[in-house]
Amino acid sequence: MSADQPTPSPQTAGNPLLAPWTTPFGSPPFDEIATEHFRPAFDAALAEHLREVEAIAGNPAEPSFENTIAALERGGRTLSRVAAAFFNLTSAHSNDALEAVERDIAPLLARHRNAIQLNPALFRRVDALFARRGALGLTPEQDRVLERYHIGFTRSGAGLDEPAKRRLAEIGERLATLGTQFGQNVLADEKAYALVLDGEADLAGLPPELRDAAAESAAARGLAGKHAITLGRSSIEPFLQFSARRDLRETAFKAWLARGEGAAADNRPIIAETVALRAEQARLLGYPSYAHFRLDDTMAKTPEAALGLLRSVWTPARARALREQEALQALAAAEGGNFEIAAWDWRYYAEQQRKAEYNLDESELKPYLQLDRMIEAAFDTAHRLFGLSFAERHDVPVWHPDVRAWEVTGRDGQLVGLFYGDYFARPSKRSGAWMEAIREQDKLDGEVRPIIVNVMNFAKAAEGAPSLLSFDDARTLFHEFGHGLHGLMSDLTYPSISGTNVARDFVEFPSQLYEHWLERPEILRRHALHYRTGEPMPEDLLRRLLAARTFNQGFATVEFISSALVDLDFHAAGADAADPAAFERESLARIGMPAAIAMRHRPPHFQHIFAGSGYSAGYYSYLWSEVLDADGFGAFEEAGDVFDPDVAKRLGDFVYSAGYLQDPAKAYQDFRGRPPEPAALLRKRGLVEAAE
Incomplete structure (x- = not known):
């Protein structure tokens, strides 16, 4: 037993x-x-x-x-x-x-x-x-x-004294209730909405694989013969990218933006109460704000340090985004569009711009990005780096027929853990992608091997057809699998510091670092195979794909950093954010948010920070970890081999297997041989020129 x-x-x-x-x-x-x-x-x-x-x-x-x-x-x-x-x-x-x-x-x-x-x-x-x-x-x-x-x-x-402890207990219970309701409200809005497309005119511009996925979504909602766009990213983002119907793009985008603020499920009062209670909690514990409290136990240590990083990247990113917007506006005008580019237009015209600059079409890539092949690519990378092997098991009980399970073993053939993959969107699943541990690794009373879950929300293809991913979908798969490896490879005695139980602004480092291998020709040549012919991705397409890796990075960086800055603003303000909608507008106005870009997560559906405290005042941590991943992958590049065994061993020993055994800055330095260089982040995102 x-x-x-x-x-x-x-x-x-x-x-x-x-x-x-x-x-x-x-x-x-x-x-x-x-x-x-x-x-x-x-x-x-x-x-x-x-x-x-x-x-x-x-x-x-x-x-x-x-x-x-x-x-x-x-x-x-x-x-x-x-x-x-x-x-x-x-x-x-x-x-x-x-x-x-x-x-x-x-x-x-x-x-x-x-x-x-x-x-x-x-x-x-x-x-x-x-x-x-x-x-x-x-x-x-x-x-x-x-x-x-x-x-x-x-x-x-x-x-603290007894009155303070009693009040902290009351706050904790109330926050738990509020966080649960927040998440359920978002899920209710996502389940309830579908943009029904009826006829060829509504489908204008949509590639075949998106039409098939939309037909599958409609059928699942009892709308056989029609097509439906849902509020899951794998449905709505490609719709915004390809739909030639500006009116339908606007309708869908506004519904996406409005999640969590409907009359029946309005999260704005929950936000106001949550940030006020968190501010009170921080004061009782001796901190000037909840942001100070949360960051005191992280790598950043202070809100000022996190803000310093965000602002240093915001300035060049915003400048780059405004130049990108000018190019998109010119495209719209050339088509005869007599309108200013809006947020529901950006992805559509960016896709056209990418075709023009790089001769790269997302629909040209997808046939080479089969879900099963990308899972194999993630597994192959782990095998080549760390010696792990994955054998699918069909005798493990699962919570839905789409869920798959793999037994994971090490170089010595011994059990490492069990890995579940739950890849497809469905109404019963909250949006987004995540990793969690059903059982954490420990050796306290004998070997307890971890049970790790990756959950995605990819669009499911029609029966009998392979599910095809966008490149962003494939990156998400690698990202979450990086978290999965952090849990699977843990090698500690005590469960409280094993796996991903590390500082919030270090936990994203192993996952974001793992994304780099998806972009390597060594992986794409082996696994990016056409779903019909089995032929590898043509070298010319591969070259164009890699050349375009920093395309639209002004937009991507602005939509992320704006969310991170607003998160910190809310948790520095506390009770002063009594009107969340007004506070959001004022916060975005202070940083000069471009009108044609929306936050990646608006407050009413920002589950990272309001459906629980996991990333509260900590959404910046993705960027903080990106400094580490951008600099850290350089260790492999400098070795001349992205699977260099010595570098991979250090990465496994000091990061993936080491949990919270030591301070994250020390763990990184033991792996890399020196502290990280922040300039690596700007180079990775292609923002160096904009910063100069």
């Missing part, structure tokens, strides 16, 4: 969440789990974990690493299993009943976390250990785990 399995008891009978999982790899028995199993499983698991914590806090023995920190690491195994299965479903395959359970359980989980983090007896034990850490004879990993526990308790308010 795996070390993370519960001990069988009479009380577990009939509930697969609480019984031992006898499935391959000890994976969740999704084929047996029903919605009604979750609430009793949560109740039992929460009670069990609380008993474990109370036993640790009340232990009459002198605090030691083993009876306090290691004991905390061992606790909550059942709760982790139940929560992992539950939140995987609520994000990837939800329904009304699951959402009702989620609304009930969110404040209970927050209350449970508070009961642990604000437990005075437990904090006294952790604090006493931390005070004499140098005399405990700890290993480097144990010392790091103790440090992270002390930081976690302190940042949760464990050292």
Whole structure:
């Protein structure tokens, strides 16, 4: 039995969440789990974990690493299993009943976390250990785990007086409820909307693969014979890119922009309350703003450092975007368009501009970017870098028929972990792409191998046809698989610092670095094969694709940085952002946001920062990590081989396998041999000329 399995008891009978999982790899028995199993499983698991914590806090023995920190690491195994299965479903395959359970359980989980983090007896034990850490004879990993526990308790308010702790607990519960409702509101808007295309006139300009995907979307909504564009990126972005119907582009784009602010599901009051509560939380903890609180425990350390990076890139990016806009305006005028380029026009005319400058057509690329081949490309890259092998398993229970599972082994043939891929958009899945761990790696009581999930929202092709990706889709696949490797390759004893449990502005480094291999001729020549002929991508097309890699980067950088700046603005302002719509307008006006570009994520559907606290005041971290990935890939280029075994070993040892074992800046320097050079980011995005 795996070390993370519960001990069988009479009380577990009939509930697969609480019984031992006898499935391959000890994976969740999704084929047996029903919605009604979750609430009793949560109740039992929460009670069990609380008993474990109370036993640790009340232990009459002198605090030691083993009876306090290691004991905390061992606790909550059942709760982790139940929560992992539950939140995987609520994000990837939800329904009304699951959402009702989620609304009930969110404040209970927050209350449970508070009961642990604000437990005075437990904090006294952790604090006493931390005070004499140098005399405990700890290993480097144990010392790091103790440090992270002390930081976690302190940042949760464990050292404050009782009134402050009570208020922090109330805030935590309310924020959990608000975040859950925010995410459910966005999903409701995305599920409810479809732009129905009826007839050839509505389909003008759309390539065959997009028509097929839109027909599939319509059929799934009971609209057989029609075509439907949804609010998933893999549906609406290509529609905006190719549709010759400006009126339909405008309709679809405005619906996309308005997610989360409809009358029935308006997230703006949730935003106002959320930022006010987070500001109060930060003040109670001794910080001038929530942004200061969040960034204090990151690589950036301060909002000023994050803003410094964002502003240094914003200026050349905005200048580049305005030049791009002039070129697009000229294209529209040449067609006889008597209008100013709007946000719903940009992708359409940018596609035309790309054809003109690089003779590159997205529809020319897609036949070479089959989903199955791109999955193989991601696996092949991992094999060549780290010696990993992937064997598909058909005996592992999954939560939807489209989900696939692979057994992952290392160079020695030993099990590394289990990997799930859930690639297609559906109404039951929230938008976007993400990685999560159903089970994290540890070696605390025997080897526990990780179970890792990648979730995407690609358009599914018609039955029997291969699903074809855009190059951006393929990049997303590599990005999320980079996160997946960070979880799979983890090699630590203690789960709290394993896998992706690292600083927020370091967690994107392994994923963004992995994107580089997609653009390598060595990978594209082997895996970018035409879905009909099996022929590799022609060298001329490959050359044009790589030449165009920095095309439209002014636009891409502006839409990202504007979102990151508005995120920091909200979390610096707190209660001053009582009118989120007005605050958004004022924030964008201050930075001179071009009218023809919209934020990548407007506040009412900005789930990174409002559907939970994961990236709150931290959306900048993608750019911070991009400095590392742009500079870090240079180590392979300087070695003259993008699969150089020595560089790959350092990358595996100090980054992908190392979790939060040491400070991220030190981890990067151990891999690279020096600190990162920020100029690498501007070079990667093609913004060097604009900066000069």
